[in-house]
Amino acid sequence: MSFDHALEGALAALRDGGNLRVPRTIEALGGGWVRIEGRDVLGLCSNDYLGLAADDPRAPIPEGATNGLRAVSGSERGAAASRLVSGTRPIHRQAEGALAAFTRTDASLLFSSGYAANVSCIPAIAEAGDLLLSDSSNHASLIDGCRLSRADTIIFPHLDLPTLQERLTELAPRYRRTWIVTEAIFSMDGDVAPLSDLRRLADQHRAFLYVDEAHSLGIRGPEGSGLCAEERVRPEVFIGTLGKAFGLAGAFASGSTHLIRWLENRARGFVFSTASPPHQAAEILVAIDRVRHADAARAQLLSHTTRLRSALAHLPFALVGGDNSAILSVIVGDPHQVMAFTDQLLERGVFVQGIRAPTVPPGTERLRIVPSAAHSAQDIDAAIETLVSVLEAPP
Numbered sequence: 001m002s003f004d005h006a007l008e009g010a011l012a013a014l015r016d017g018g019n020l021r022v023p024r025t026i027e028a029l030g031g032g033w034v035r036i037e038g039r040d041v042l043g044l045c046s047n048d049y050l051g052l053a054a055d056d057p058r059a060p061i062p063e064g065a066t067n068g069l070r071a072v073s074g075s076e077r078g079a080a081a082s083r084l085v086s087g088t089r090p091i092h093r094q095a096e097g098a099l100a101a102f103t104r105t106d107a108s109l110l111f112s113s114g115y116a117a118n119v120s121c122i123p124a125i126a127e128a129g130d131l132l133l134s135d136s137s138n139h140a141s142l143i144d145g146c147r148l149s150r151a152d153t154i155i156f157p158h159l160d161l162p163t164l165q166e167r168l169t170e171l172a173p174r175y176r177r178t179w180i181v182t183e184a185i186f187s188m189d190g191d192v193a194p195l196s197d198l199r200r201l202a203d204q205h206r207a208f209l210y211v212d213e214a215h216s217l218g219i220r221g222p223e224g225s226g227l228c229a230e231e232r233v234r235p236e237v238f239i240g241t242l243g244k245a246f247g248l249a250g251a252f253a254s255g256s257t258h259l260i261r262w263l264e265n266r267a268r269g270f271v272f273s274t275a276s277p278p279h280q281a282a283e284i285l286v287a288i289d290r291v292r293h294a295d296a297a298r299a300q301l302l303s304h305t306t307r308l309r310s311a312l313a314h315l316p317f318a319l320v321g322g323d324n325s326a327i328l329s330v331i332v333g334d335p336h337q338v339m340a341f342t343d344q345l346l347e348r349g350v351f352v353q354g355i356r357a358p359t360v361p362p363g364t365e366r367l368r369i370v371p372s373a374a375h376s377a378q379d380i381d382a383a384i385e386t387l388v389s390v391l392e393a394p395p
């Protein structure tokens, strides 16, 4: 059988199981709306929490944020090589300094994506003879980072601190170093890790803490500086992404100066990868400023989720998240049914993507509903009306 023939069969099996994914083409986005096949629909499935991904082009660039943009020549399109090879630009360092200050850490290092950051940083900090204790709901990039590292990995049940404590007591003494790896707000369940408790457990067992703030940076903490800042917890490694609340792309690791020096030498997604274009680093400076001044947007965002949560509470589906985070999941539990809901909602002008395995465990297929601060109260009212009418009458 040819490889292509085998693929055809494998794709048919995915389709029959309700698990074939096809990226949907959208023609435009902005203000919490997306255009699909010429029709504007409410977008409730991006991570553009603060509405910064597609800014109103008429909005002025915030004061103090223009220096970075001016420092980059308009004719420069790419960075041309890894920063270790062809040199780092002042704008990269400037962005990293600003990200470190923003996250209350000593230093930061840019990566081309959050995926690259996690698959690079975990193998850089944990090697053979070390132990990684990883939450069972951690993002694929954290899972893959653990797999790529030569450390032993043990998955603990989601947010189960007693089990984590047992593992630490039993196993940490047998390893050179032990790491607890967690998200701050979990991407699919929208629930919040008890970072202070995790820090305390780590300290009690001489373990270290690795926190991925992909869904809390820009949302929680003073000026959106994250959940670690809010709880005054200092992890040894802090990961922030720039493709979500920041509305850009890319990511960064933060921590001590020594950590960042080490990552510059050992994080393979930094060492062996072309630096992000200088103009992108300049945009980070602008975005930090926008995020810092977005208190009203943060309040608006969380109030949207709270309203969605209470309006959907009577439906015959379990709801997870949406409590102090912007992510609310309606657990449907079947891949065919969740995609039927997605299609019906889209027909009625609301775009909510069905989330299936392997992104979530089979049997927990869900509608992951994420509003944006760019939505108005009326947008949310309209979304609620449509969601309730579709979900009250399962297909």
Ligand SMILES: *Cc1c(COP(=O)(O)O)cnc(C)c1O
Residues within 6 Å of the ligand: 112, 113, 114, 115, 116, 118, 139, 141, 142, 183, 187, 212, 214, 215, 241, 242, 243, 249, 250, 251
């Ligand atoms: C989205 C996400 C990432 C990946 O970030 P990208 O910049 O999109 O590659 C990493 N960690 C978590 C928890 C995420 O949700």
